[in-house]
Amino acid sequence: xxxxxxxxxxxxxxxxxxxxxxxxxxxxxxxxxxxxxxxxxxxxxxxxxxxxxxxxxxxxxxxxxxxxxxxxxxxxxxxxxxxxxxxxxxxxxxxxxxxxxxxxxxxxxxxxxxxxxxxxxxxxxxxxxxxxxxxxxxxxxxxxxxxxxxxxxxxxxxxxxxxxxxxxxxxxxxxxxxxxxxxxxxxxxxxxxxxxxxxxxxxxxxxxxxxxxxxxxxxxxxxxxxxxxxxxxxxxxxxxxxxxxxxxxxxxxxxxxxxxx
Numbered sequence: 001x002x003x004x005x006x007x008x009x010x011x012x013x014x015x016x017x018x019x020x021x022x023x024x025x026x027x028x029x030x031x032x033x034x035x036x037x038x039x040x041x042x043x044x045x046x047x048x049x050x051x052x053x054x055x056x057x058x059x060x061x062x063x064x065x066x067x068x069x070x071x072x073x074x075x076x077x078x079x080x081x082x083x084x085x086x087x088x089x090x091x092x093x094x095x096x097x098x099x100x101x102x103x104x105x106x107x108x109x110x111x112x113x114x115x116x117x118x119x120x121x122x123x124x125x126x127x128x129x130x131x132x133x134x135x136x137x138x139x140x141x142x143x144x145x146x147x148x149x150x151x152x153x154x155x156x157x158x159x160x161x162x163x164x165x166x167x168x169x170x171x172x173x174x175x176x177x178x179x180x181x182x183x184x185x186x187x188x189x190x191x192x193x194x195x196x197x198x199x200x201x202x203x204x205x206x207x208x209x210x211x212x213x214x215x216x217x218x219x220x221x222x223x224x225x226x227x228x229x230x231x232x233x234x235x236x237x238x239x240x241x242x243x244x245x246x247x248x249x250x251x252x253x254x255x256x257x258x259x260x261x
Contacts, residue, residue: 001040004030005055012058016065024066031059031103035120036083038105042120042138043164050184052163057138060103060120061157074099080119093259098129107143109258118155124169126258142169142187144253154180168218172251186218188243190251195224195237202227202236219243 004027011024034040035056043052067079083100092106097114100106104117107125117123117135124143129135133147136155147153151173156162163182167173171185174193179185181199191197199214204225216222217239225238241247 008055008059008062011062012055021066024062028059028063028066031056032063035103036105038107038122041105041122041140043140043166050163050166052161054160057120057157057160060137061160063103111257120157120164121155126253126255128253128257130175136165138164139167140164141167142171144170145172146251146253147173148175148177148193150176152178152180154178154182156182181214183214183216185216186220188219189216190221190243190247191216192221192223195222196235197222197237202234203239204236205239207239207241221247 007027008031011019011027040053040056042056043050064079069077069079072078072081080102083102083104085094091108092110092112094112095114098112100112100117101119103119104121106112106123107127109126110123111128113129113131115129115131115133115135117129118137120138121135122140123129124141124145126143127141127145127147129147130149132150135141135147135153137157139153139155141147141153145167153167154165156164165179165182166184167179168185168187170188172190173179174191174195176193177191177195179191179197183197183199185191201213203212203216203222204227219242220239221241221243222237223240225236226233227236
C-alpha cells in the first residue's frame with residue numbers, strides 16, 4: 001500500500017506529458033478497486049482523531065486528468081462509470097433509481113434508496129440513504145445511520161488538503177438537512193430536519209452555553225436556532241439535549257428493513 005501511495009503522490013506532482021498514461025491509469029484503477037472493497041478510506045479515525053488520506057483524493061483527481069470521457073449509463077458522458085453491483089453475492093439492497101458512482105464502498109445490509117452517492121464516499125453497514133439524498137464526494141458515513149430524504153452530505157475533492165464530511169456511527173440526519181464543509185457529526189447524534197451545518201455555523205449548547213463550530217459532539221440532539229447580534233438574528237444550530245432512550249427509540253434504525261444476506 002505504501003508503494004501505491006508513493007506512486008500516486010509522484011504522478012500527482014509530475015507534469016502529465018512526462019508520464020506514461022497507461023501506467024498511471026493502471027495505478028488509479030487499483031485505488032478504485034480498493035475503495036470499492038472498503039480496504040482503503042479517504043478518511044479514517046486514528047488515536048481518536050479523523051485523519052484524511054490525501055493521496056486517495058489525489059488518485060481520484062488523477063482519474064479526471066488521465067481518463068477519457070466515454071458513454072456511460074443513463075446516456076451520460078463522463079470519465080467515471082457507476083459502481084458495479086455483484087448480483088451473485090449481494091451484500092446490500094439497491095432500489096431502482098439509486099446512482100452510485102465508481103470508487104464508493106457500500107457496507108453490508110445497507111439500503112440505498114433512489115439517491116446519488118459520489119466518488120470516494122464510504123457508507124457503513126446497515127445504513128440507509130433515503131430518497132433524494134445527495135452524498136458528496138469522499139463523504140464518510142458510519143454504520144447504523146439514517147440519512148433522511150432530500151438531505152445533503154457535502155463533498156470535497158478540492159482543495160486536496162480539505163477534510164470531508166464525517167458522519168459517525170448510529171447518527172440520524174433529518175430530512176432536508178445539510179452537513180457541509182468538513183463538519184464532523186459524532187456518534188449517536190440526531191440532526192433535526194432542515195438544519196444546516198457548515199464549518200462556520202455556531203453550534204450552541206443550550207444547557208452549558210458552550211459554542212463550537214465544525215464538530216457535533218457525540219450524542220447531541222440538534223435543531224435550528226438563532227442568536228441576536230447587533231439587532232440582527234443570525235442562524236445557528238442548538239444542542240437542545242443529549243440523546244436519551246426516548247430519542248433513540250424515535251431515531252433508531254428498523255432492523256426489518258435491513259435484509260440479512
